[in-house]
Amino acid sequence: MNFIKKISSVLLALSIGGSMLGVNAFAASKEDVISTAKSSGIRSDYCVMIENYLATNSSFSSADYDQMIYLMNYYGGEYLTKYADEKFGKKVEDLTEQEKEQINNEIPKEEKVEILKEISEKTKDLGINLEVDVENVESGNITVYISSNIEKQSKRTVADVMSMAKKNGVELPEDLTTVQVSKEHNTTNLTQGVGTTMAIENAVTETGGELEFKVNYIAVAIAVLVVTLGIGGVIIVARKNKESDI
Amino acid sequence: MSESSKKNPFKKWLPFWTTPILMFLIIGGIIVAVLAVPFAKIKTYSEFIFNSKNTADVSGLSLISSYRSSTAPDLVSNKEDTLGHTIIYPYYGDVYAIVNCQNAGITDVPVFWGTDNDILSKGAGQYTGSTYFGLEGNSVVCGHNNTVFYNLANCKQGDLVEVITTYGKFTYQVSEIVHFKESDRTYVAPTEDERLTLYTCWTDGMPGSSDDRIGVICEVIDKSFYD
Structure with missing residues (x-):
């Protein structure tokens, strides 16, 4: 449910920015937001993500929560309701994870783009730049670029984890103290400056390692082999022809 | 002539x-x-x-995750929300745990909160759509198969996996080894039981990446919160 995720993310972003849309406030709570996410057909792992996010961000007012619920119902509920009924004759809350996924795959990409563009317009005023790559739609993919001015820097390190563990009497493996307080792990600095592109995550992430160097070597090796054989062939045959001519 | x-x-x-x-x-x-x-x-x-353009579909955008700013305080849970224990929530990009599975040769792997490319180049990452260690649900951790999870395929049923976090120490036992496709979210989805899922690319000994994943599913056998 990619677009639902994008939407739900932006909904929260809109709320963070304090966007003012006409909503009927009913003094919602964090729990109401989570239960709305679950009942409006948002994929279950995204619901956990929203739950995690709200657990660590307590600065929202009930008006903010109202806003989240309103937008979640509008973008998530309305669109999903239509497709859930048409496709499976079900209510949104009764959809299985597979059915949600199927609906997401079947919603025309053009429609998704329109929704995202609409959201993009709304987020501009909030300092969040959400750009939809329309060109990619034709090739079967929608790419959304999001950037903000949030500083991307992490402070907690392995050393912190160790120190907390030790303080609490946890026995650490002997080599841990020497191995992990290395420069690389101890200075986890992810800063990329102003205008940082936000993190892009997949539920199942690409974990194939960093191949750039190996790939380049293999590419070069194959290219060199082909060219060498080709040129070799040309020279050998040309000589042969020349000899037979003489 | x-x-x-x-x-x-x-x-x-x-x-x-x-x-x-x-x-x-x-x-x-x-x-x-x-x-x-x-x-x-x-x-x-x-x-x-062939210099083909990478048009990978973006299937998740963690706009809702925020990195720790230079003045950010620790995020501490309400005990009533977290089984009566205090959890120190990580910011996006924080190291908040260390994973060990001695039998498989996985030692002292730092676990970051989040799984973007920056993070995975530094260690393992926990999917932000999964549960914090120690709480009911599925805690999903992934890492590259050529670095931190190079030995993940060596895990066997019954092996112990130890997770040391900023708020407690948790011990798991490997219960199942699974193989799945990148597009299959079955094993990273939330669960009702408390479990740890570790996964990486499965290339069957070949270098590089693939659409296949190997997952190690572990059940919790011991929990020890610091408070």
Whole structure:
């Protein structure tokens, strides 16, 4: 449910920015937001993500929560309701994870783009730049670029984890103290400056390692082999022809 | 020079140029044929060779995750929300745990909160759509198969996996080894039981990446919060 995720993310972003849309406030709570996410057909792992996010961000007012619920119902509920009924004759809350996924795959990409563009317009005023790559739609993919001015820097390190563990009497493996307080792990600095592109995550992430160097070597090796054989062939045959001519 | 060539220079130059071209094509064809079988495994390389544009679908955007600012305080849970214990929530990009599975040769792997490329180049990452360690649900951690989770495939049923976090120490036991496709979210989805899922790319010994994943599912056997 990619677009639902994008939407739900932006909904929260809109709320963070304090966007003012006409909503009927009913003094919602964090729990109401989570239960709305679950009942409006948002994929279950995204619901956990929203739950995690709200657990660590307590600065929202009930008006903010109202806003989240309103937008979640509008973008998530309305669109999903239509497709859930048409496709499976079900209510949104009764959809299985597979059915949600199927609906997401079947919603025309053009429609998704329109929704995202609409959201993009709304987020501009909030300092969040959400750009939809329309060109990619034709090739079967929608790419959304999001950037903000949030500083991307992490402070907690392995050393912190160790120190907390030790303080609490946890026995650490002997080599841990020497191995992990290395420069690389101890200075986890992810800063990329102003205008940082936000993190892009997949539920199942690409974990194939960093191949750039190996790939380049293999590419070069194959290219060199082909060219060498080709040129070799040309020279050998040309000589042969020349000899037979003489 | 032969008489016929003198009379018709075309006859001379035609084989002179076509023969090497044909040879080139034959050799090229042999190479393509040899590479055809393992093509699936080297398709990553082919993208670089042919400079194809990467148009991978973005299936998740963690706009809702925020990195720790320089003045950010620790995020401490309400005990009533977290089974009566205090959890120190990580910010996006924080190291908040260390994973060990001595039997498999996984030692002292730092676990960050989040799974973007920056993070995975530094250690393992926990999917932000999964549960914090120690709480009910599925805690999903992934890492690269050529670095931190190089030995993940060595895990066997019954092996112990130890997770040391900023707020407690948790011990798990490997209960199942699974293989799944990148598009299959079955094993990273939330669960009702408390479990740890570790996964990485499954390339069956080949270098590089693939659409296949190997997952190690662990059940919790001991929990020890610091408070």
